[in-house]
Amino acid sequence: MDTIPLTIDGKKITCSAESSILEAAEQNGIKIPRLCHHPDLKPFGACRMCLVEDEKTGRLMASCVTPVARDMVLQTASARIVKHRRNIVRLMIAEHPESCIVCSKGNRCQLRQAAANLGIGETNLYRMPNFKPLEQANPFIIRDLSKCILCGKCIRADHELVVVGAIDYNLRGFGSRPATAHELGLEQSVCTFCGTCVSLCPTGALSIKNTRFVGSPEYEEVSICGFCGVGCSLALGAADNRVIEANPAHLPQSVNGATLCVRGHFAHDFLNSSERLVGPLLRKSNNTNAAMLAPVSWDEALDLTARRLMEIKYENGPQSIGFLGSSKCSNEENYLFQKIARVFIGTNNIDNGGYVYGQSLLKVFDEKTDGGYRMNRLADLSQAEVILILGADPNHSVPVVGYYLKRAAKQGVPLIVADPRRTELAGFSRLYLPVKPQSDLELINGLAALLHEKEAYDPKFIDRYTEGFSLFRYGLSSLDMDQVSRKTSLAKGAIRAAAELIKGKKIAVVIGHGILQQKNGMHALGAILNLTLMTGSLGRKGAGIFVLAKENNQQGAMDMGAMPDLLPGRQPQADQIVRKKWEKNWKIKLSPDDGLNMVRMIEAAEKGNLKALYILGENPLRALPESNRVRKALQNLDFLVVQDIINSETAKLADVVLAGAALSEKQGSVTNLEGRIQSFSPVVRPPGKAKADWQILDLLAGRLGARGSYDSLEKIRSEIRQFVPMYASLNGRQEAWIEMSGIKAIFQSNGTDGLISFYPVVSTEDEPADQDYPFTAIVGTQRYHLGSGTRTGASERIQKFASVGNIGLSPQDAADLGLDNGDTVDIRSQFGTVTRAIQLKPGLSPGSIFVPTGVHDNEAMNLFGLSDLTKPGAAGWKTCNVKIEKA
Ligand code: SF4
Ligand code: SF4
Ligand code: SF4
Numbered sequence: 050m051d052t053i054p055l056t057i058d059g060k061k062i063t064c065s066a067e068s069s070i071l072e073a074a075e076q077n078g079i080k081i082p083r084l085c086h087h088p089d090l091k092p093f094g095a096c097r098m099c100l101v102e103d104e105k106t107g108r109l110m111a112s113c114v115t116p117v118a119r120d121m122v123l124q125t126a127s128a129r130i131v132k133h134r135r136n137i138v139r140l141m142i143a144e145h146p147e148s149c150i151v152c153s154k155g156n157r158c159q160l161r162q163a164a165a166n167l168g169i170g171e172t173n174l175y176r177m178p179n180f181k182p183l184e185q186a187n188p189f190i191i192r193d194l195s196k197c198i199l200c201g202k203c204i205r206a207d208h209e210l211v212v213v214g215a216i217d218y219n220l221r222g223f224g225s226r227p228a229t230a231h232e233l234g235l236e237q238s239v240c241t242f243c244g245t246c247v248s249l250c251p252t253g254a255l256s257i258k259n260t261r262f263v264g265s266p267e268y269e270e271v272s273i274c275g276f277c278g279v280g281c282s283l284a285l286g287a288a289d290n291r292v293i294e295a296n297p298a299h300l301p302q303s304v305n306g307a308t309l310c311v312r313g314h315f316a317h318d319f320l321n322s323s324e325r326l327v328g329p330l331l332r333k334s335n336n337t338n339a340a341m342l343a344p345v346s347w348d349e350a351l352d353l354t355a356r357r358l359m360e361i362k363y364e365n366g367p368q369s370i371g372f373l374g375s376s377k378c379s380n381e382e383n384y385l386f387q388k389i390a391r392v393f394i395g396t397n398n399i400d401n402g403g404y405v406y407g408q409s410l411l412k413v414f415d416e417k418t419d420g421g422y423r424m425n426r427l428a429d430l431s432q433a434e435v436i437l438i439l440g441a442d443p444n445h446s447v448p449v450v451g452y453y454l455k456r457a458a459k460q461g462v463p464l465i466v467a468d469p470r471r472t473e474l475a476g477f478s479r480l481y482l483p484v485k486p487q488s489d490l491e492l493i494n495g496l497a498a499l500l501h502e503k504e505a506y507d508p509k510f511i512d513r514y515t516e517g518f519s520l521f522r523y524g525l526s527s528l529d530m531d532q533v534s535r536k537t538s539l540a541k542g543a544i545r546a547a548a549e550l551i552k553g554k555k556i557a558v559v560i561g562h563g564i565l566q567q568k569n570g571m572h573a574l575g576a577i578l579n580l581t582l583m584t585g586s587l588g589r590k591g592a593g594i595f596v597l598a599k600e601n602n603q604q605g606a607m608d609m610g611a612m613p614d615l616l617p618g619r620q621p622q623a624d625q626i627v628r629k630k631w632e633k634n635w636k637i638k639l640s641p642d643d644g645l646n647m648v649r650m651i652e653a654a655e656k657g658n659l660k661a662l663y664i665l666g667e668n669p670l671r672a673l674p675e676s677n678r679v680r681k682a683l684q685n686l687d688f689l690v691v692q693d694i695i696n697s698e699t700a701k702l703a704d705v706v707l708a709g710a711a712l713s714e715k716q717g718s719v720t721n722l723e724g725r726i727q728s729f730s731p732v733v734r735p736p737g738k739a740k741a742d743w744q745i746l747d748l749l750a751g752r753l754g755a756r757g758s759y760d761s762l763e764k765i766r767s768e769i770r771q772f773v774p775m776y777a778s779l780n781g782r783q784e785a786w787i788e789m790s791g792i793k794a795i796f797q798s799n800g801t802d803g804l805i806s807f808y809p810v811v812s813t814e815d816e817p818a819d820q821d822y823p824f825t826a827i828v829g830t831q832r833y834h835l836g837s838g839t840r841t842g843a844s845e846r847i848q849k850f851a852s853v854g855n856i857g858l859s860p861q862d863a864a865d866l867g868l869d870n871g872d873t874v875d876i877r878s879q880f881g882t883v884t885r886a887i888q889l890k891p892g893l894s895p896g897s898i899f900v901p902t903g904v905h906d907n908e909a910m911n912l913f914g915l916s917d918l919t920k921p922g923a924a925g926w927k928t929c930n931v932k933i934e935k936a
């Protein structure tokens with residue numbers, strides 16, 4: 050990189066020849082005022098606040114859009130410049146409404162700050178108010194464009210960062226303003242309410258709508274979004290010990306930069322919901338003999354919990370007790386939770402909420418690569434050669450990943466989107482493959498066969514790092530492309546076009562729940578691994594496998610051993626050497642029994658074999674299929690403990706309820722879908738008598754026989770660092786990364802051991818059409834809700850806007866069935882019925898319908914049967930056969 054010398058404010062500096070003057074000044078500690086500039090946005094030059102003067106020529110230049118030149122001599126605050134700056138701000142204020150005193154931006158308004166810095170009180174100009182009506186029909190964003198200074202940050206954020214295109218300039222001159230197409234309200238546009246524009250707006254022109262008056266934040270602290278697996282960095286504004294505002298933290302190198310999604314920005318009002326648990330509860334009989342949950346002291350709740358767990362252990366054995374850990378709680382909490390199960394109770398009956406999203410299937414990758422596949426950073430997607438997106442709709446499930454993918458596509462990275470629904474991302478793709486539901490395995494095998502036929506594989510990589518290629522080739526040779534085309538409902542030409550796009554490139558495969566929750570999910574993951582191995586894509590920057598984790602700490606819960614078959618560090622508990630190591634660590638004898646996963650615990654409770662269940666931060670009654678069956682199973686337990694932050698459907702069934710704390714109310718760390726370990730500290734105190742979950746678990750462990758207590762989170766972290774090498778960097782810093790210890794030779798420079806074996810080529814059998822249930826229901830996420838919707842359902846804003854969840858139906862099917870937009874239908878499967886209004890979706894193939902999850906107590910899951918997802922041939926919880934009847 051060429052560097053050049055120049056002088057700014059008398060200071061001699063050198064900088065990159067490609068810098069703007071503003072960047073060069075900034076890098077050398079010289080601050081130039083600005084209003085329209087933001088480092089994540091393309092320079093625009095709208096406000097002229099950043100003027101600098103060239104001493105040699107006398108020219109005034111906007112420093113954000115002017116490149117440096119060798120030997121420039123610049124002034125950033127000469128009397129002439131200050132005069133111009135003052136006039137610019139005076140003109141802006143002259144057309145600004147005099148409403149500062151009631152403006153929600155208040156002292157954070159950058160225009161006010163600029164005026165104060167320049168000593169402007171009265172403008173001494175005629176006032177020219179530029180009145181625009183207030184727009185606030187939606188529950189998220191208020192637009193008061195009378196306060197707009199036309200900096201264009203909102204429009205650039207919308208186009209460049211989140212790539213939505215909801216707003217653009219309308220009109221010219223004095224009447225110009227950022228507007229949606231046809232000047233409709235945001236709620237009638239394609240706006241996703243990500244709020245990115247709001248947090249970048251320098252004035253009160255765009256502001257967060259609070260459903261009730263909450264005032265301005267007293268202070269802001271950095272935290273992590275507790276919704277999805279992206280783990281966005283947040284700046285939470287608080288007042289009166291309540292979180293009242295969320296914005297992106299704008300930290301350098303954070304996963305989200307200046308962006309968030311609607312959940313991160315607006316759904317945090319759930320923290321102040323009346324559904325929050327504020328103290329421990331115990332089921333007690335009152336005078337009328339009806340057992341009610343009543344508030345008790347922590348001592349009473351924890352003493353009883355410990356006593357009942359121990360009684361049940363001694364009466365029925367340790368295997369009669371189950372533990373359901375949380376994909377929403379911290380790493381430290383999941384570590385402690387599984388330790389209580391394994392060490393103090395003596396059972397491997399432990400799982401976490403990630404089970405619902407097919408997390409257990411990831412062992413295909415873990416076993417073959419020792420977890421090494423996980424070291425993929427989202428930022429590297431911009432350098433990908435080609436991206437294949439399978440069974441994923443990230444714009445809804447993990448929206449910030451969607452932004453990365455759309456930005457990559459805009460930069461020219463070819464995307465191939467294979468999905469039965471024409472998702473928003475399909476519009477950004479080079480090739481869209483409307484693959485038949487549950488036939489991804491055939492598609493991936495077909496692609497591998499075509500690449501093999503064209504000899505488009507990486508022989509060096511295969512020789513050095515893999516084994517079993519000959520057998521794999523043999524498997525591919527038996528594939529019949531006519532069959533692949535028939536099973537996937539894709540024309541052979543389309544599959545060939547995809548193979549052509551991939552040929553000779555390293556491939557990034559983005560996998561969503563459409564794969565993980567589908568019937569042949571395990572085999573599909575194996576086929577994906579094969580594709581990345583044969584193309585030499587694994588372990589390469591901007592290539593490899595990107596698994597979209599739905600819950601914020603799904604990865605960490607798995608890493609910490611909240612799994613029946615994995616000890617901390619993702620080490621198989623069935624492996625004697627591994628078990629011995631942990632027995633030495635914990636100084637106890639571990640149970641060699643296979644633990645029960647989430648569904649098998651419910652089945653065991655049904656049969657009366659599981660007597661007690663301890664649920665941490667999960668709501669299985671809402672998350673699992675067949676909720677009535679789950680309810681009966683939970684009622685069949687002798688003892689149910691629920692530790693949560695919300696008085697959920699499951700908590701209402703418990704014998705003991707332990708009130709925990711949300712992420713913003715405690716200390717801890719979570720691991721995002723890239724393997725980024727992010728630590729956080731409390732922004733506010735937990736409500737009422739609620740406690741941080743790790744403290745509750747620590748107090749309970751003491752009552753179950755732990756020698757000494759942890760007392761501090763750091764002591765738990767220190768044990769994790771000592772015993773789990775992949776978490777050696779967990780030290781309370783804002784950000785650390787999973788260490789690459791123990792992974793296979795592929796990621797080491799010279800190693801040749803531990804070759805990665807190809808997965809067998811598996812082909813599926815034809816399934817006869819189901820005459821009784823002729824449609825395929827695809828069940829999935831809408832951006833406003835996450836998972837079962839327990840938390841987003843408690844958000845007033847989200848409930849106001851997105852509590853309906855219309856069924857998507859193709860126009861052709863609607864015409865055949867005599868249905869129209871808004872008609873209410875019964876969707877029936879062999880397990881249950883969902884009754885909702887329909888919405889015509891041209892992007893759906895005839896024969897398929899889309900049922901959004903998260904709304905109406907998540908009853909969409911009742912279309913499925915409750916069966917163990919990990920069993921070979923399990924039907925999965927992504928698609929099922931249904932019939933449609935007009936209600
Ligand atoms: S609405 Fe805000 S961000 Fe958008 S142009 Fe106006 S002042 Fe700038
Ligand atoms: S909220 Fe997000 S999608 Fe809507 S206009 Fe602003 S940046 Fe665009
Ligand atoms: S993308 Fe995920 S982590 Fe980021 S703001 Fe949205 S819900 Fe939160």
Ligand code: FES
Nearest residue numbers: 083094096097113
């Ligand atoms: S900051 Fe340079 S023109 Fe606005």
